[in-house]
Amino acid sequence: MLYLVGLGLADETDITVKGLEIVKKAERVYLEAYTSILLVDTAKLEEFYGRPVIVADREMVESSSDEILHNADRVDVAFLVVGDPFGATTHTDLVLRARELGIEMRNIPNASIMSAIGCTGLQLYSFGQTVSMVFFTDTWKPSSYYDRIKQNAEHGLHTLVLLDIKVKEQSLENMARGRKIYEPPRYMTVAQCAEQMLETEAERKEGICGPESLAIGAARVGAVDQQLVVGTLKELTKVDLGKPLHSLVLLGTKTHELERDYIRRFAVDTATFDNIWKKHYEAKS
């Protein structure tokens, strides 16, 4: 049996009791370690599980899935995924391959940022489609996310923006020379995301995510030091929410008063928040 086990969002104790039992008993345990991270390292997980864990990078999952699935028709293999196994990144490829090999699969759900973002106090019912934000470079500043935010905004909906992480990436030069040397990991911050959104707005000028758009920055959701901060995108370019992972929610204009009451206490500056609320949101909420 192939078990896809969600690990939740923060540390080793966010696994479910059901998930932990499976991890303890499985023949082999893989940790998917390239689309998201926990806030603790693999050694900590191994200590907590009382067993070794094989770190599976993108190359392994995409090119050597048969190695992961080896004899899983007879023994139990656990594939651990930060968040929910079918959350922000799905592993349908792996499951489709398992099906081809006649291997049964079971899924152990857990918290995903895509629902845990409800901790902001915003109604999950009022979110449109989720978008992701990649690191801009000098020559590559993709803005397709802007069109999707616009579609959500047309109906006054919130947008969850998931921020890029770069783990085990090669520089172009190292890649070209086939050198397996990896860059240090990078995690986009709320401030960087807000900056990039303003950059796209300055180019597109459709009033979707400008300096006076309200947004919520969320850091380390589910951890003891979880942090939420509410402000205009301009204000958020200045905030430091500390260690990863960060996410951002762009507020829809149909924000309910109860949502406003809940988020107001996280305002960078309450006077600015009240001001902007009155100016752009109140009449539409």
Place this chain on the structure above:
Amino acid sequence: MLYLVGLGLADETDITVKGLEIVKKAERVYLEAYTSILLVDTAKLEEFYGRPVIVADREMVESSSDEILHNADRVDVAFLVVGDPFGATTHTDLVLRARELGIEMRNIPNASIMSAIGCTGLQLYSFGQTVSMVFFTDTWKPSSYYDRIKQNAEHGLHTLVLLDIKVKEQSLENMARGRKIYEPPRYMTVAQCAEQMLETEAERKEGICGPESLAIGAARVGAVDQQLVVGTLKELTKVDLGKPLHSLVLLGTKTHELERDYIRRFAVDTATFDNIWKKHYEAKS
């Protein structure tokens, strides 16, 4: 401290290790028991936790929240919520009241149907806003959900439809007479939901959820007997997915080929699925 602890979706072992530690140590433990249910009863939870659990119905949470929050500034109180504490139903009222009383709050996230529905193999990125479907009566058939599905459909997005549950409801007569006699619980099935969607479509006639619209019925997500079935809404009016809870996803026209490959094996009838896919979805995907 007030702890909001998510219980996940299926049984007592879906609580996280972190959540379980809190439940074991808290002074009092409440179980929110009116917006969703686990597939096991309270006695099973009490046995697993090794302690008593106070069942909190809607009346208690809405009218007697101060009783729940009593002395939570000095002792730990755990408030258990099926799914994620800020998932489909948020408990912002309770948290706002706790803030007023100067009580700190911590949130222990868990799987919510709003992200666990990714187990269908559909990309969570391709979902628009979630809607809920209430039980129609002879005189009350609200169709505002139809407008929201339409907004999602305009952009080819999937829609998650959460199905009504009626727990501890009074009949109008008993309510009028102030008799605390409750009706047996009712849980909407995928078949009933499909039926109601066709009823609204017959009235509205905008081609949003007709007899040839493809949808996925999901039952008991995360449980050993989790079940997924794919078919037209007309086909789904005939399926029996067994015990609660059920959910439904209306497929967007931008369904990706990889999504199609994944869901095809759950088809009520593969020939019909292929046919309808070719007719209405392929060109747009």
